[in-house]
Amino acid sequence: MVGFLIKRLLQAIFVVIAITLLVSFAVRLTGDPAVTMFQGGGSMTEEDLMRIRVALGTDQPFFVQYMNFLKGLVTLDLGKSFTGGTPVSRLIGDALPATLMLAFISMAVSIVLSIPLGIKAATSKGKGVDQAIRIFSLLGLSFPNFWLALMLVLLFSITLGWLPPSGMGGVESYIMPAVTMGVILTATNVRLVRTAMLDTLNAQYIMVARAKGLSESKVLYKHALRNCAIPLITYFGLQFGGLLGGIVVIERVFNWPGMGSLAFDAVGARDYPVLQAVITVLSLLIVGINLLVDIAYGLVDPRIRTE
């Protein structure tokens, strides 16, 4: 187990270094922020540009800037935004909870929907209900998330006037974004639950549970569901990356003040401390969750460790 832990940890560290290097390097290829800042500001001399570069710290060699960035990650001091001068850590501190909140609610919505539906599909395998759930799941997989978001706005905000079309406010502002992501996640999760349940339902202990006369709901939800909980938690954990990617897109539709909105604004303004921080923080989060899922899985199921 210790060997497995060390190997998995080294792998995660490698990924973190690779991603931070890649992002820092890539972000610096987007153009000179000093030039962008000066755009429309009349004439500028090379000295003016140089002074800005010194002020921004972009005159330093790449490697020095990268080391500073790594140090900043640890000390939570990621410099200041090039536009407006707000500390990057404060921008992230405001945006990250908004995105994470949405992620967890969407995940919860999809779990509440997909577990009963997946179990229903598995127990009625091959019948009409199963087919219908399968078709609905395919339909959900085919929806462009941002279009689903637009259509919900059209129906619930513009036509019916029930929900606010954008922004983050009270509980009602969470409904449409969370339903958009939740429904799309459910499309995938229903199939995962169905497959996991089908594997479990053939097991002997399920037959025993039925034979001793337990009610069907007890057999399904207590015995079968518990036994396929581990693979399901793993799948749900590994989905986190895709979920964050989806939220970044629909944040644009709902004007949600999260990481996606922050990133798009930063791209437009060549605000690379912000862009770099957003991408790094989100990637670190995903690496961290994948690592936790793997370790948890390794703890519970010894066969994984030898992989």
Added chain:
Amino acid sequence: MAFRTFRLSRFNSLEFVLGATLTIVICVAVLLSDVLFPGGAEKIDLMARLARPFTTTAHPFGTDPLGRDVLARVVAGGRISLLVGFTSVIGAVVFGVLMGLVAGYYRGFWDMVVMRFADIQLAMPFILLAITFIAIVGGSLTNTILLLIVSQWVQYARLVRGSVLTLREREFILSARAIGVKDWRIVFQHLLPNLIGPVIVLMTLNVANNILLESSLTFLGMGVDPTIPSWGGMLADGRTYLQIAWWVSVFPGLAILLTVLGLNLLGDWLRDSLDPTGRTAR
């Protein structure tokens, strides 16, 4: 070998009929868009700006605020989606399958490279990679395709590598090697035909997926040039007019949904047909 398990009766399934019909109808309409709509997507009918759908035969899906026919634009916009969907998948398959074969057959250095790339890719959602990439090189048709290839080849490499690892120890490969068959021949003549099934399934599903990704990128203003008619671009425009003209946003989205659904149905059907264990599970 994979195709030997294929039976003609499989063509009777609802999934295949629905999937193939959707895909064929959409592809044919999009390919014939110039014939179907002479004058095309850019023709402006000033007298009929913001015409409502289903009211005139001239503009069955209505017109946008500039007086352009929504139906003609939806059909023409499909060219971008299909072009991006198919070329990006072909690019990723060629590179990914080659890397997977090398990694699985020779192991060692290339194997490590592929697996580490897979780790990185797993930790970086496509949209984040896209934001970084597009911020550097700018959004365009070619860059969108390149981006999709860069982010997806690993999927094929991993899939192929996995199959090669189990296949290379099988008797028919060992005996081919024993009688002195050259490496490239073993790889292309003996290994490749045996692992092509899952690759085709993944390709079909990824064409669908890439159409979705391209439209999201273009919707966000980071994909294809917004002046070219494309589904994502039309939706970005339509979003501004959602309150006064719902049809400008509804029809392009519906086009994406139906195209992707058709391809997903086909991919799903192929997976069941090519995978014998999947068949018993049904």
